[in-house]
Amino acid sequence: MDPYMKVALDEALYGLRKKEGGPFGAVIVKDGEIIARGHNQVISSHDPTAHAEIVAIRAASSLLQRFDLSDCILYTTCEPCPMCFGAIHWAKIPLVIYGATRTDASEIGFDDNLIYEFLAGRATDDQLTLKQSDRDACLQVFKEYMADQTRVHY
Amino acid sequence: MDPYMKVALDEALYGLRKKEGGPFGAVIVKDGEIIARGHNQVISSHDPTAHAEIVAIRAASSLLQRFDLSDCILYTTCEPCPMCFGAIHWAKIPLVIYGATRTDASEIGFDDNLIYEFLAGRATDDQLTLKQSDRDACLQVFKEYMADQTRVHY
Numbered sequence: 001m002d003p004y005m006k007v008a009l010d011e012a013l014y015g016l017r018k019k020e021g022g023p024f025g026a027v028i029v030k031d032g033e034i035i036a037r038g039h040n041q042v043i044s045s046h047d048p049t050a051h052a053e054i055v056a057i058r059a060a061s062s063l064l065q066r067f068d069l070s071d072c073i074l075y076t077t078c079e080p081c082p083m084c085f086g087a088i089h090w091a092k093i094p095l096v097i098y099g100a101t102r103t104d105a106s107e108i109g110f111d112d113n114l115i116y117e118f119l120a121g122r123a124t125d126d127q128l129t130l131k132q133s134d135r136d137a138c139l140q141v142f143k144e145y146m147a148d149q150t151r152v153h154y
Numbered sequence: 155m156d157p158y159m160k161v162a163l164d165e166a167l168y169g170l171r172k173k174e175g176g177p178f179g180a181v182i183v184k185d186g187e188i189i190a191r192g193h194n195q196v197i198s199s200h201d202p203t204a205h206a207e208i209v210a211i212r213a214a215s216s217l218l219q220r221f222d223l224s225d226c227i228l229y230t231t232c233e234p235c236p237m238c239f240g241a242i243h244w245a246k247i248p249l250v251i252y253g254a255t256r257t258d259a260s261e262i263g264f265d266d267n268l269i270y271e272f273l274a275g276r277a278t279d280d281q282l283t284l285k286q287s288d289r290d291a292c293l294q295v296f297k298e299y300m301a302d303q304t305r306v307h308y
Contacts, residue, residue, distance in 0.1 A: 001291050002287050005291070006291075009288075009292060016298060023298065046215050046216065046220050047216070048245035048308075049208055049212060062200065064200075065200050067204075068202075069202070079284075082240040083243075083244065085236065085240075085269070087202060089269050090202040091203075092202075092281060093282065094283065096283070096284045096285070098285075098286055099287060104289075104296060105296075107296075108296045109307055115239070116273060118243075119273045121274065128242065128250065132233075132252055133159055133251050133252070134156055134163075135253050135258075137159070137163060138253025138258075141163060141167055141170060141179075142177055150173075154197060
């Protein structure tokens with residue numbers, strides 16, 4: 001099998017056997033070298049965002065001291081959930097290699113597919129209500145941002 | 155305006171003026187009290203996941219020492235991007251109050267809407283390629299997870 005995926009799988013197995021979270025692992029590769037690895041730590045770290053991909057992205061960004069990982073490849077043992085997909089996009093990672101699918105994840109009890117369907121407008125999320133308030137006040141901050149000629153965009 | 159949104163806006167303004175990241179802020183409220191606040195720190199922390207909502211969720215989870223925030227409300231100055239939406243779902247937050255919309259965010263140069271459209275299958279993400287590899291090996295770890303009768307699900 002792919003040697004980078006093998007390391008991501010080792011991460012998944014480690015986390016699973018230590019009961020740190022779901023059975024997922026990820027590594028980030030730059031110039032052929034693994035620079036960061038992660039496994040799901042939602043349970044052990046009490047952090048709902050501690051998916052394998054997020055853990056690996058945060059570690060790689062911390063190591064490189066930049067949020068832009070456009071020269072990196074992410075290997076993950078499962079298709080990223082929408083949270084992780086968003087993080088991959090924001091990190092500008094150009095290539096993701098994944099193992100199991102979002103449907104495989106749903107079959108072992110993880111909501112990935114439901115979140116995808118909700119975001120696509122094809123399902124309702126009974127768990128969550130979204131309401132809008134004070135849009136005009138919030139837009140004022142956007143205006144101040146746009147008026148700042150020295151702003152750093154990302 | 156809503157007093158909790160006012161604090162979220164103060165966070166957004168603080169981050170904007172300190173140039174820590176995009177003009178976004180969030181707070182988490184439990185039993186009528188603000189227990190965590192956050193603003194976008196993508197630039198200052200070199201962390202592509204450091205959106206206001208993620209910063210606030212991680213702070214609240216760390217404070218409460220649990221990933222389950224189902225007794226909390228999130229106030230955010232802008233409709234959550236898919237990454238933050240996913241985090242909100244995983245944290246089981248039942249109510250989100252937001253100010254500006256994903257379209258407002260796009261208008262000041264943030265990709266929220268593009269990511270939504272891509273996840274819905276209505277747009278292509280020219281920045282990212284996804285490929286599958288070694289699904290069978292990855293499914294073995296899922297099987298081990300399901301066979302573990304003492305597993306903690308989340």
